[in-house]
Amino acid sequence: MLKPIFEYTKGMLRVETNFCPGCTHGISHRLITETLDEMGKLGEAIGCGPIGCAVMAHKFMNVDMCECAHGRAPAVASGVKRVHPDNLVFTYQGDGDLASIGTAEIIHAAARGECFSTFFVNNAIYGMTGGQMAPTTLPGQRSTTSQTGRDTGKSGFPIRVCELLSTLDGAVYVERVALNSPAGVAKAKKAVRRAFDVQEKKLGFSFVEFVSACPTNWGLSPVAAVDFIKEKMLPYYPPGVFKSPQ
């Protein structure tokens, strides 16, 4: 007899995603929907999707979703959660979406202690639009708008979103995880579960940052891209729990 050890979750619809080969958006999508499935909440979760490469998340995740204007998912999720306080509500956002055009929305949703969960994909670049510099692009990192590498004298410094949000009293659970190894992915899954548990207990705003890869716009193979996470991203964006309810 064959006992399944690992099967693709029914939280993901069986369709081809628009993601490039080796893009970790596929992993973060799975972690969220697999967790919702394990919690028996696929039917009642409500996602708020971003603009960016994950703009089609509602076609891939087997949950109800709203598509939000660029960066505004936390505002939409605040409204959805207030109207549906007993449903699990989450946003899924890239770094251009969340840390650039949507900076105000995420900070004020966290400050208000809105009781939803945000999943933040930090791939240090604008993926969908062709690899422009993001607020999270590393010092010296090349992008199509920083062709000789990000010059901090001209473009300033990358924003560490977990550190920033954890200063806000409304944010009760803040963790950064990295999708660059099987152990990192296993840890990320636990973080997703904790975020939803905090939300279920109505403790406040919960936030998980996935340090992610964009092989295409980094100009690296998928395997070299996960090495880049370890060698270049993690020293600037250290994984860890920044805040957790007692």
Place this chain on the structure above:
Amino acid sequence: MARFLVRIDENACKGCELCRNFCPKKLITVSAHINDKGYSPAEISREEECIGCMSCALMCPDGAISIYEEVSE
């Protein structure tokens, strides 16, 4: 010894090789042929050496890998 089966849905595979990179036993290879999407899909070799660690499946962004354990009734 537990025996594991690794099933790779070759038409879901985008040939990223993350599974190949992370298999601690180096059991995943890249096929010589091209799948429906135009990628060279991953293939399992020496399946009997699989330890069921799930590293490949955890890293697959496209849900192409399933793993089963053979158990007697």
